[in-house]
Amino acid sequence: MAIGVVMHTFDVQLADLDRGVYDDLTLRLAQHPAETAAFMVTRLLAYCLEYAEGIAFSEGVAATNEPAVLVRDATGAQTAWIEVGAPDAERLHYGSKLTGHVAVYTHRDPARVLPQWAGKKIHDAENIALTSFDPGFVDAVADAIERRNTVTLSVTEGQLYLDVNGTSLTSTLHRHPIA
Secondary structure, eight states, X not given: OXXXXXXXXXXXXXXXXXXXXXXXXXXXXXXXXXXXXXXXXXXXXXXXXXXXXXXXXXXXXXXXXXXXXXEEOTTSOEEEEEEXXXXXXXXXXXXXXXXXXXXXXXXXXXXXXGGGGTTOOOTTGGGOEEEEOOTTHHHXXXXXXXXXXXXXXXXETTEEEEEETTEEEEEEOEEEEOX
């Protein structure tokens, strides 16, 4: 592990009523010195909102050919490519050709992220969506994060309800088609 990496532990109670996913998770996230708290929080949210059997965090900044979060089936084949932030069109194209499902979660202003993909070649772009959160939501979550965290995350009718260490927050899940 690199010097300056901060380990965070999250005990998560997940209830995604929209997808019928319910589970208790214990997640360990390594925050690289170059990674902002907002990016780390978005990785956590992407993991929870895409939670499925075989999901895992990649090795982060060291994994240049993998997304921030991925899903593998029992054979080890990647079935979902989940990016965080503002990946370039080439990464989305590659991930879409490799897997059956691509998703992007961002902590940034979607009005600044979406134009970078306009007119670019992205395989199956009509089936890829950018998910963003209400302004200030990710920063508020980042402010509530400690080294050890208790999280309750619920999703119903596109609304995200989150409790982090006793701080309750809500956000609409904004889905933006990229094509």
